[in-house]
Amino acid sequence: MKSLAVLIRESGAPLPYAISRPLEIVEIDLAPPAPGEVLVRIEAAGICHSDLSVLNGTRQRPLPIIGGHESAGVVIDLGADVRNLKIGDHVTSVFLPSCGLCHECTSGIPAYCSVGAASNARGEMIGGGSRISLDGKPVNHYNGVSCYSQYAVLDERSLIKIPDDIPLDVAALFGCALLTGIGAVRNSAKAQPGQSLGVWGLGGVGLSALLGAVIAKASPIFAIDPVASKRDLALSLGADYALDPSENLRDHLPAGVAVAVEAAGRADTLKAAYEATARGGITVTVGLPRAEEMLSISALSLVAEMKTIKGSYLGSANPRVDIPEFVDFWRAGNLPVERLLTSTSPMSQVNETMDALQGAQVVRQVIHPHE
Numbered sequence: 001m002k003s004l005a006v007l008i009r010e011s012g013a014p015l016p017y018a019i020s021r022p023l024e025i026v027e028i029d030l031a032p033p034a035p036g037e038v039l040v041r042i043e044a045a046g047i048c049h050s051d052l053s054v055l056n057g058t059r060q061r062p063l064p065i066i067g068g069h070e071s072a073g074v075v076i077d078l079g080a081d082v083r084n085l086k087i088g089d090h091v092t093s094v095f096l097p098s099c100g101l102c103h104e105c106t107s108g109i110p111a112y113c114s115v116g117a118a119s120n121a122r123g124e125m126i127g128g129g130s131r132i133s134l135d136g137k138p139v140n141h142y143n144g145v146s147c148y149s150q151y152a153v154l155d156e157r158s159l160i161k162i163p164d165d166i167p168l169d170v171a172a173l174f175g176c177a178l179l180t181g182i183g184a185v186r187n188s189a190k191a192q193p194g195q196s197l198g199v200w201g202l203g204g205v206g207l208s209a210l211l212g213a214v215i216a217k218a219s220p221i222f223a224i225d226p227v228a229s230k231r232d233l234a235l236s237l238g239a240d241y242a243l244d245p246s247e248n249l250r251d252h253l254p255a256g257v258a259v260a261v262e263a264a265g266r267a268d269t270l271k272a273a274y275e276a277t278a279r280g281g282i283t284v285t286v287g288l289p290r291a292e293e294m295l296s297i298s299a300l301s302l303v304a305e306m307k308t309i310k311g312s313y314l315g316s317a318n319p320r321v322d323i324p325e326f327v328d329f330w331r332a333g334n335l336p337v338e339r340l341l342t343s344t345s346p347m348s349q350v351n352e353t354m355d356a357l358q359g360a361q362v363v364r365q366v367i368h369p370h371e
Contacts (some may be wrong), residue, residue, distance in 0.1 A: 001030050001039075004369065005149035006350050007134070009064045011057035015358060017351040022055060023148075025348060028066065028139065031131040033079035033153050040091060040154055044172040044344075045147040046070035047353045047365040049203060049265060050095075050288060054142065055354060058290050062123040065140040066132055069095040070176035071147030072168040075159075082156050090164050092175040094319045095143040097126040097157040111183075111314035116157075120144060126155050148350060150369040160323045166330070169344060169366050170337045173204065174323050177364060178337065180286050181208025181263065182215070183315015183322060188284045189259045191216040198222035198249060198257040199239075200273045201264030202230035204364035205286055207237065207340055209261045214238035215334055222249055222257060224272075227360060237339065245269070249276045257281060267293035274309060282308040286315070340364045346371035 005028045013022035033039050045068045053059035054067065075089045085091065096117065098110030105113050119126045123140025131153040132139040132146065144158045162171050181204070185191045197218035199209045202225035213221045214237065223234035223242045231242035241252055250256055256278035262270045265287030274283045274297055301307060315322070329335035342362040345353055347369045356362045 001151065003028050003030055003149050003151040004347070005066045005146070006068065006347065007064055007139070008055060008067055011055055011063065013055070016355045017055070018355050021351050023067065023350045023354065026134060028149065029133045030151055030153055031133070033077060034127055034131070035080040036082060036127060036157070037079040037125070037131070037153055037155050038075050038082055038085055038159065039077035040073040040152050040159070041076050042071050042073040042147050042149055042152055042369050043168040044072050044366045044368060046172045046176060046204070047357055047367065048176055049357065052354055052357050053288055059288060061142060062140045064134070065123055065142050066146035066149055067142050068148035069093065069143040069145040070172055071145060072162070072171035085156050085159065085161060089161050090166070090168070090171065091159040092162050092171045092323065093145045093147060093154060094158055094160060094175045094179070094314070095145055096120065096314050097144050097155050099126060099157070108318070109316070110319070111317050116144070126157060148347065148367070148369070160319055162323070163327060166327065169341060170330070172366055173337055173340060173364060174326055175319065177204035177340065178208045178326055178335075179317050179319060179322060180312070180315045181205040182212035182326065183317040184261050184263075184284050184286045184312045185209050185212035185216055185218075185259070187316035188310055188312035189261065189282050191218050191259050193217035194219055195259055196220055196253055196257040196278070197259040197261070198224060198273065198276060199261045199263060200224045200269050201262065201287060202227070202234055202363070203263065204340055206261070206263035207234065207363055209263055209286070210234055210237055210239060211335055215329060218259065220253065222252070224249070229361070230363065233339070233363070237336070245272065255279070260284070261286065263287050265289050267295050270295055271297060274307070277307055279305045280307070282310060284310050284312050286312045341366060344368060
């Protein structure tokens, strides 16, 4: 079938993207879903820094590629052997499909699925190959999702069914921003009630981590970002302190925080988070810095201060367990996802949304492929 979609032919275009327009709206051909796959009408797709990283060349992915990995939509067709979904189901996408068979999956950590990670790196579906073509030539998938498109073929292992009453603009954030941010706090750091906690970087993932800290009843909670409007939002969402990066957290909490979450994707920010971590504390990083950035810290401090640095991908999550929990939090009024949405736009404005994200003034933007 035909679908309008957002194509990245090459990375590294000059800013502003509103002028260079590296994100091109094209009409692609979608193959029918193979066994275990479904066709989804994409209703909402989030603009995430990971997408910007592919566009600017920070993160290498095979090109050309159809962008997008955070979405919600409705199942409209099924391939053979689909077991867990039916036509009409509302779904949110997960950017790392888990095979269920590799060592990582069978060890209970599907967020680290080696098979899914390998297929993502190749730009393929987890079942192999591409379902997207343009002018008769195959086009790569982004993280098995490629949701900057009116329609997308996804493996059912990349999808989580959600209740029909969740607004799809909200549901789009469940499979990336919330899973990564809340997961970093609950799964990676295992934050406990009464533990001090800081979040560096208040984009969609960082503010999701803040919401996770509130749910975990961490105290006090620090939110660190150079943008004043984001700091104000953090305070209204439950942070006890909102600091500019030029301020010293230890002036407010001399011992430092027990848990530090870095969500800015910068080595210097990770260093600052580590240095603000208390003795015996844990620094969790979820950001994606440039590959050439190096982290320089005191090697002695790891031993003498008994600190831990931990990477967290997909929030160290089990999406089939965690996302239903997030739905319960949302229903109870404890997860105000709507407040993370800065704006919604038609897909035709995708270059402009990337400029806004590059400018760091927004939290989470959503595009509508059918507008």
